[in-house]
Amino acid sequence: MSGSAPVLDRLPGDRRYWFLALGVLLLAWPFLFGSFWARIGLGALMWIGLAQSWNMIGGYAGYLDFGHGAYFGIGGFAAGIAMVQFGYPFVVGFALAIVVAAVLAYLVAVPTLRLTGAYFAIATWALAESIKQAALILEITGGTFGLSLPRSPDTFIGIAVPFAISETFFYYVMLLLCAATMLVTYVLFERHEFGYRVKALRDDQDAAESLGIDTTRVKRQVYVLSCVVAAVFGSVYAWYIVFIHPNDILAPIVTDRMVIMALLGGLGTLTGPIFGGLLVFLLQRLSSVFLGSSTFYLPLIGTLIMITVLFAPSGIIGILRGEIGRDDVRKNLKELGEKFDLL
């Protein structure tokens, strides 16, 4: 079977109880562990969601998108501009983020998705870099000064909330977004025929076309969807973090992290980005908290990537399934190269 079912099948007992226990733990998290861990939790949830958004185009469709982080920044700036420059409430900024990301992603998809492999990666990387440079010089984005967003302490969509907008509030917003992203991925990519068509074009585009699949259309749909998801997270992040700057939310490291998380977890799987996202995010946070250096985790991640690419190209999910081709490094590299059309 494809996807993550075999991993989930290995859980002892009734799977429903595991999901129920996980759900209860996630819902009670801020109250059980306090605001510091709520902040850690919301960060982890956001990165899991972002890794999943990259996994849609990178893992399921096999397009190595190195400009994906730009949509996170676009979402953040769309919300920020709506709130700061036009004085709208966050919900308008949120809607604007979706619309701007969808329109831009479609316009970008038309020329760039004609490219494959390294060419697509370079084109998207260049696009992200140009968007960042534009944000640094435009007045509406605050230029090199960035944007400071207002925070309405006690209302959401104009309705009073029972508790102040705090880490706890944003934790639940991220939990909702992350759960929605997982649900959309599960339904669309693992259960629906749409997902089979996406995987078909990744495995063999000509064969997919010969079977009635309009591969151009399917690729554009996946790309737009994945970019919109990244923008949604970006808009909420901007609202949460209050101050946004192009050098932060449009930095290449945003994309790099998504790629690394999906790759380490398991490309083109539902649960891979959860494992990869948690691992990378926690390594980063723990190295920052306990070792006083937020970059110490980078060489560690580099080593992990090398090990993954050489010995376990299916990532953590592959290891859990027992697919470790220790003796077959060449085959592993070839498989990964084929997945992204790099050979």
Add this chain to the structure above:
Amino acid sequence: MSDGDTILKTTDLTKRFGALTANDEISLAVERGEIRGIIGPNGSGKTTFFNTVTGFYEPDGGSVHFNGEEVTGWEPHRLARRGLGRTFQIVSPFKNMTVRQNMLAVQTDDGRSREEKRERVGEILEFLEIDHIADNEARGMSGGQQKLLELGRVLMLDPELVMLDEPAAGVNPALEERIMDHIHELNDEGTTFVVIEHDMHVMKTLADTVSVFDSGRHIAQGDFEEVSQNEDVRKAYLGGTTAEDDEVPV
């Protein structure tokens, strides 16, 4: 443009790659319900012809008519949904999906419900005798089973015309027999076939009419016996040898 019984017609179809003319003004008509074989030495333009007809290559000249409609330059998926199915020389199952998912990935315009589609998958897998591996990943299948899966996927299109590129290549004799039986059975039900095949035994038992390609040109057409005695065909295959007992190589 098309005769009543002609399902596929190409007129002066030309495809060039730089200085090389891979298909040189190929005119060919396939009648509804027939099994047409295409033979020719390596590099004679058979697969290029398939690719140009099915929309993978833009032709440099000429036209393609399918079911009386001009379809020159149509995108492959559009032709597939119209009922023109094809397979490839190198088998290409979607290896990270199960056999059933491979079949369900096929997209048609026939308005079938999800249940009807799943039912059809079951019927085809049963017909091809691979229903017992429906939930196995395609990557674990044997080469022969992959050939059958490829044929099964094409059948999901409910095609009127199927173009098979070397369906018997690399399969054992028993499976080769099975594939030929399936083709005959489908042909009896009304599906037209155009088949590229190097195995002359297969061609002899399968094809009603054989078209011979050489250096990008359509040099001969007729039943198997006729073309195997044709002087131009012998030259194409044997480089001019005309020994009485020589047959087109098997």
